[in-house]
Amino acid sequence: xxxxxxxxxxxxxxxxxxxxxxxxxxxxxxxxxxxxxxxxxxxxxxxxxxxxxxxxxxxxxxxxxxxxxxxxxxxxxxxxxxxxxxxxxxxxxxxxxxxxxxxxxxxxxxxxxxxxxxxxxxxxxxxxxxxxxxxxxxxxxxxxxxxxxxxxxxxxxxxxxxxxxxxxxxxxxxxxxxxxxxxxxxxxxxxxxxxxxxxxxxxxxxxxxxxxxxxxxxxxxxxxxxxxxxxxxxxxxxxxxxxxxxxxxxxxxxxxxxxxxxxxxxxxxxxxxxxxxxxxxxxxxxxxxxxxxxxxxxxxxxxxxxxxxxxxxxxxxxxxxxxxxxxxxxxxxxxxxxxxxxxxxxxxxxxxxxxxxxxxxxxxxxxxxxxxxxxxxxxxxxxxxxxxxxxxxxxxxxxxxxxxxxxxxxxxxxxxxxxxxxxxxxxxxxxxxxxxxxxxxxxxxxxx
Amino acid sequence: xxxxxxxxxxxxxxxxxxxxxxxxxxxxxxxxxxxxxxxxxxxxxxxxxxxxxxxxxxxxxxxxxxxxxxxxxxxxxxxxxxxxxxxxxxxxxxxxxxxxxxxxxxxxxxxxxxxxxxxxxxxxxxxxxxxxxxxxxxxxxxxxxxxxxxxxxxxxxxxxxxxxxxxxxxxxxxxxxxxxxxxxxxxxxxxxxxxxxxxxxxxxxxxxxxxxxxxxxxxxxxxxxxxxxxxxxxxxxxxxxxxxxxxxxxxxxxxxxxxxxxxxxxxxxxxxxxxxxxxxxxxxxxxxxxxxxxxxxxxxxxxxxxxxxxxxxxxxxxxxxxxxxxxxxxxxxxxxxxxxxxxxxxxxxxxxxxxxxxxxxxxxxxxxxxxxxxxxxxxxxxxxxxxxxxxxxxxxxxxxxxxxxxxxxxxxxxxxxxxxxxxxxxxxxxxxxxxxxxxxxxxxxxxx
Numbered sequence: 001x002x003x004x005x006x007x008x009x010x011x012x013x014x015x016x017x018x019x020x021x022x023x024x025x026x027x028x029x030x031x032x033x034x035x036x037x038x039x040x041x042x043x044x045x046x047x048x049x050x051x052x053x054x055x056x057x058x059x060x061x062x063x064x065x066x067x068x069x070x071x072x073x074x075x076x077x078x079x080x081x082x083x084x085x086x087x088x089x090x091x092x093x094x095x096x097x098x099x100x101x102x103x104x105x106x107x108x109x110x111x112x113x114x115x116x117x118x119x120x121x122x123x124x125x126x127x128x129x130x131x132x133x134x135x136x137x138x139x140x141x142x143x144x145x146x147x148x149x150x151x152x153x154x155x156x157x158x159x160x161x162x163x164x165x166x167x168x169x170x171x172x173x174x175x176x177x178x179x180x181x182x183x184x185x186x187x188x189x190x191x192x193x194x195x196x197x198x199x200x201x202x203x204x205x206x207x208x209x210x211x212x213x214x215x216x217x218x219x220x221x222x223x224x225x226x227x228x229x230x231x232x233x234x235x236x237x238x239x240x241x242x243x244x245x246x247x248x249x250x251x252x253x254x255x256x257x258x259x260x261x262x263x264x265x266x267x268x269x270x271x272x273x274x275x276x277x278x279x280x281x282x283x284x285x286x287x288x289x290x291x292x293x294x295x296x297x298x299x300x301x302x303x304x305x306x307x308x309x310x311x312x313x314x315x316x317x318x319x320x321x322x323x324x325x326x327x328x329x330x331x332x333x334x335x336x337x338x339x340x341x342x343x344x345x346x347x348x349x350x351x352x353x354x355x356x357x358x359x360x361x362x363x364x365x366x367x368x369x370x371x372x373x374x375x376x377x378x379x380x381x382x383x384x385x386x387x388x389x390x391x392x393x394x395x396x397x398x399x400x401x402x403x404x405x406x407x408x409x410x411x412x413x414x415x416x417x418x419x420x421x422x423x424x425x426x427x428x429x430x431x432x433x434x435x436x437x438x439x440x441x442x443x444x445x446x447x448x
Numbered sequence: 449x450x451x452x453x454x455x456x457x458x459x460x461x462x463x464x465x466x467x468x469x470x471x472x473x474x475x476x477x478x479x480x481x482x483x484x485x486x487x488x489x490x491x492x493x494x495x496x497x498x499x500x501x502x503x504x505x506x507x508x509x510x511x512x513x514x515x516x517x518x519x520x521x522x523x524x525x526x527x528x529x530x531x532x533x534x535x536x537x538x539x540x541x542x543x544x545x546x547x548x549x550x551x552x553x554x555x556x557x558x559x560x561x562x563x564x565x566x567x568x569x570x571x572x573x574x575x576x577x578x579x580x581x582x583x584x585x586x587x588x589x590x591x592x593x594x595x596x597x598x599x600x601x602x603x604x605x606x607x608x609x610x611x612x613x614x615x616x617x618x619x620x621x622x623x624x625x626x627x628x629x630x631x632x633x634x635x636x637x638x639x640x641x642x643x644x645x646x647x648x649x650x651x652x653x654x655x656x657x658x659x660x661x662x663x664x665x666x667x668x669x670x671x672x673x674x675x676x677x678x679x680x681x682x683x684x685x686x687x688x689x690x691x692x693x694x695x696x697x698x699x700x701x702x703x704x705x706x707x708x709x710x711x712x713x714x715x716x717x718x719x720x721x722x723x724x725x726x727x728x729x730x731x732x733x734x735x736x737x738x739x740x741x742x743x744x745x746x747x748x749x750x751x752x753x754x755x756x757x758x759x760x761x762x763x764x765x766x767x768x769x770x771x772x773x774x775x776x777x778x779x780x781x782x783x784x785x786x787x788x789x790x791x792x793x794x795x796x797x798x799x800x801x802x803x804x805x806x807x808x809x810x811x812x813x814x815x816x817x818x819x820x821x822x823x824x825x826x827x828x829x830x831x832x833x834x835x836x837x838x839x840x841x842x843x844x845x846x847x848x849x850x851x852x853x854x855x856x857x858x859x860x861x862x863x864x865x866x867x868x869x870x871x872x873x874x875x876x877x878x879x880x881x882x883x884x885x886x887x888x889x890x891x892x893x894x895x896x
Contacts, residue, residue, distance in 0.1 A: 014629055014663065015718070016573045016595065024721055049523040050516075057519060061509050068498075071505060075497040075701035110558055110705070113728045121594060125464045142725030146569060147464065181462055215462065253523035255732030256556070270463070273472055277590030280561045283731045284703030 018146050023374060029292070040396035042383040043363040045191065045338055047250050051305050056297035060305035063296050064288035074288035078281045080109025080310055081272050082260075086287040089294045090246070090260045097223060098237045099244065101262050105273055110282050112221060112247040112259035115271075118278065119217060119243065119261075122270045123181045124149045129173060131183035133161050135377050137191045137219065137372030140184055151372040158332070160197030161185060163204045170212045182215035182243075187235060189222040189337025192370050192382035196335060197234060199268070206239045215267075219245045222337035225301060227311035229335045236262060243267055249291055250338070256286040268440055310338070316390035317383070320397035327429035338386040341367075343379065344404065347411045350381045353403060362399040466594050472823060488844035490831040491811040493639065495698050499753050500806070504745035511744050512736035522736040526729045529720050530556025531707075534735040536707045537742045538694070545671060547692065548687045549710050555719055558730050559706035560669060560695040563719075564591035566726065567665060567691065567709075570599045570718045571629045577621060579631035581609050583789070583818030583825055585639045585667065588632055597629070599820040606780070608645030609633060611652045618660045619686060630663035630691075635683060637670040637785025640818050640830035644680060654687045663715075667693045670785035672751060675759035677783045682711060691715055696738055697814055698786070699751055704734040764838035765831070768845035774856055775877035786834040789815075791827065792852065795859045798829045801851060810847040 124147035134153020367380030537549035572595035582601020815828030
């Protein structure tokens with residue numbers, strides 16, 4: 001893999017300003033580490049495509065390519081906004097979520113990632129204000145950063161983005177501020193947080209969007225991957241001005257780059273114009289295969305297999321966290337999606353800890369990757385449970401706990417000496433954990 | 449198809465500045481007209497994918513998807529710069545052209561169009577200077593325009609970009625000007641010009657690039673589609689600092705979005721970084737199918753079929769132009785590629801003439817689409833010969849000649865009256881054409 005590290009060299013002076021401000025993705029950079037067999041990766045965001053039945057893939061590709069007329073379409077340039085038959089399939093998928101739309105309301109993109117880039121390209125001038133959850137999807141931060149916005153992050157809790165903090169930020173920004181462009185949210189099983197936005201907060205967000213005059217960009221890659229609890233109504237259902245982003249990456253396969261945008265006509269016309277220059281059109285082959293996958297195969301049964309499998313893996317991760325992680329750690333308990341968000345004491349720097357973790361045979365994504373400043377969130381991390389087996393997940397968490405534990409030793413000594421103040425409850429938890437750990441350590445030594 | 453026309457509406461104030469400066473593509477807008485059965489399209493740039501053997505497509509897709517391990521790769525996210533095995537295939541294709549490179553020198557893109565966007569994103573700040581042939585590929589102008597450059601167009605003749613004009617422009621820009629970023633050229637069978645850059649001009653361009661300090665961006669979608677004459681050495685062979693863009697769109701199929709960039713490491717590292725935010729990675733499925741197409745099928749024989757077929761169509765177009773077009777028209781005689789460039793008297797506005805052409809059942813692309821100001825080139829047009837049958841091409845040219853002839857009537861009357869001065873040769877040609885046309889017209893009336 002080509003390294004994304006910028007070398008200052010003979011063309012250094014030719015760089016556009018935006019490039020000097022962009023950062024590489026830790027997830028992408030770790031991609032090669034993820035394929036080393038000795039390392040268990042909790043860093044990616046990959047679905048387990050081995051769960052896809054070979055027969056379904058065969059059916060979808062055969063039906064896309066065997067007929068002469070269909071094959072000619074699958075091999076030819078297509079319309080910039082995508083083939084109408086595939087956009088119709090997207091409408092059918094959206095109807096399941098409660099969103100009513102027609103093919104004209106849909107624009108197909110090369111994964112939802114391209115949609116993020118195109119929206120940013122359409123709306124962001126340097127210095128414009130974008131609101132987002134903090135932490136948020138790092139791919140969104142990368143897409144936006146090319147257009148040099150001022151991204152303001154709003155903290156979340158177990159009910160998603162905190163509306164009190166959003167409102168306070170909006171008051172600072174002011175009503176009708178022309179620099180305020182949109183608010184980017186992942187309401188379901190947020191990446192990297194794993195949390196879901198509660199219904200009353202969804203309503204409040206939309207009220208605020210009308211009051212302060214900003215677009216709402218709803219990114220929903222994981223919405224169909226719910227392991228507990230009931231369906232939540234998408235923002236798009238509550239307000240038709242919302243720009244909704246979907247993708248087949250997590251319900252079918254990310255190797256076919258197919259995402260979509262359901263948006264008002266005035267937004268789509270801009271995006272369509274910008275997409276012409278970006279890539280002319282998406283892959284006609286991918287569009288044809290996706291269409292036949294969702295038309296000619298038992299994809300809903302396969303989706304249930306995804307859900308069942310990921311639920312077991314999530315449970316394995318949460319159980320391992322309970323068992324192995326130190327009492328100072330806090331983590332989210334997602335009802336769906338791919339990720340758990342772990343918060344450690346301020347003292348711990350997960351970015352610098354990554355080397356030790358790699359040595360111990362486990363990867364994760366340092367929390368600061370998910371903040372626009374690259375600094376906030378250094379004491380947190382994102383861990384993924386969708387890709388590895390439950391056994392591997394348990395082992396990875398055990399390894400990771402060991403690495404964290406080592407880092408916490410000094411911290412604990414300070415607390416014991418009274419040099420760092422903590423509440424009595426935490427102190428008691430740490431004490432009991434230390435006693436337990438010492439016993440286990442002694443037992444392990446005896447076993448040698 | 450979603451119209452790309454910008455509606456001024458409630459989100460008008462939210463637009464990024466760049467969007468207000470972008471223009472829609474006439475070619476893309478005409479896409480829907482092209483599929484109306486009564487219209488013969490000379491406006492597109494589509495290869496004839498019906499020439500691809502069904503068996504080759506079956507072989508390539510089966511080999512990409514039947515094996516469990518390969519299928520898992522084809523359905524999963526890939527590295528941002530593309531799968532190494534497919535990059536190796538690109539190296540093999542490049543070797544045929546005389547370019548020696550390794551997979552590390554190659555980055556795969558979603559068609560060469562994405563490469564244009566990424567390069568522009570990496571290098572262009574608003575106001576930066578880009579050099580290009582004028583007219584040039586309108587998709588490049590669209591890609592660049594999103595980053596608000598100052599594009600300076602250099603005229604071409606039958607030997608490609610005129611180096612005397614380039615040198616004069618460079619003198620105005622000045623040596624070591626930090627605003628001068630790159631020169632974009634299509635040396636083989638230029639789009640829309642159809643002309644090929646002569647070997648001595650290629651050398652001179654590279655000398656000037658070193659003297660004035662700019663990158664050379666060599667776009668070569670048509671290089672393998674040569675119908676007469678011998679292979680020309682690519683700029684990339686003459687200077688390793690050149691950024692070379694290739695694509696499978698014209699030698700295999702554009703429905704699989706697969707282009708590539710062969711470039712120095714410092715350029716690739718920037719592009720890789722920018723591509724992460726743009727789309728994470730390209731289609732793994734497309735990459736797998738392309739790899740197997742160029743490994744497991746008789747693709748060189750298929751390429752010969754393309755070449756033979758397009759040669760016949762080009763000849764049909766040139767013959768029809770000779771037969772039907774008025775003497776005031778000038779056109780290029782391409783040795784390869786897809787396009788002929790027609791220049792009419794200044795008097796004729798091909799942009800406003802398009803409506804009449806559509807009524808007569810033929811489409812073309814008005815020449816002003818290929819200039820950044822959208823004004824220059826209004827008396828010219830691009831016509832395509834790759835997609836329609838020779839019979840349809842002849843008929844389309846006949847229809848188009850009728851439309852042009854109508855427009856020229858007034859012009860001829862002015863010349864006859866001496867109100868417009870032309871050289872005696874042109875005047876004689878027009879006179880003899882008129883006599884001939886009157887005879888043919890009389891004969892046609894008698895035949896009714």
